[in-house]
Amino acid sequence: MAELIHHDRVGAAYAWVPPRHEPAPTTPDPAFLLRRATRLIRPGGCFVMRTLVTNAMWRQAAAAGACRAPLSTMRYNDPAFADHPVTYVTRAQSRAYAAWIGGRLPRDSEWTRAAQGDDGRLWPWGDEPADATRANFDEHVDDTTPVGSYPAGASPYGLLDMAGNVWEWVDPDGGGDRPYITRGGAFLNSALMVRCDARFTFESSDGGSYFIGVRVVLPRP
Secondary structure (H helix, E strand, O other): OOOEEOOOOOOOOEEEEOOOOOOOOOOOOHHHHHHHHHHOOOOOOEEEEOOOOEHHHHHHHHHOOOOOOOOOOOOOOOHHHOOOEOOOOOHHHHHHHHHHHOOEOOEHHHHHHHHHOOOOOOEOOEOOOOOOOOOEOOOOOOOOOOOOOOHHHOOOOOOOOOOEOOEEEEEOOOOOOOOEEEEOOOOOOOHHHHOOOOEEEEOOOOOOOOOEEOOOEEOOO
8 A cells, every 4th residue: 555645734645655676687798887877767766646736735735825826717717617627727827736745747667657657567556458447538427527536547656637637737857947748648638648658748838728737746854
């Protein structure tokens, strides 16, 4: 069972995703070691939010002046969508929300690790084909759903909505602003696009989108 904490300032729960443990290379070839050193990304452990940030959570941050309301507020202002993922938020806004929580956005490799674990599975739940019991995808619902609606689709660390519902902003592994990367797929995407290895990049994040949301990671206290 993943180690959980439940005490960020909006009541969101997080699961501990440990660092990847890989055997040390056995070959003495320095060139081989150099290639491995430049090729592999070994994300350290961190707490990852179990679900996507909801409209209700974002409203608390906006009320505190930590970030602006989404670029479109029709769903955001509708109480019926309070537990749906917030959308129409830029990556800069998402970073501001995460900083207010005391965290940051996941790095690209951290997101992969959190979704996939150690066994290289195709989807967060394993290699069984995606279906409507595990994720909101392929227009089965044709809209967002409340976060955490698909417990059968949990990742190895108990994380939910890592496949489908809405794409999630992540930061590049090397730091900086480019590329603008999203992970996880959305309710309108096919099974292929909600796999653990799927990503979608943008030239800019200024406009946000109705199919992009956000998840936060926290350092270990």
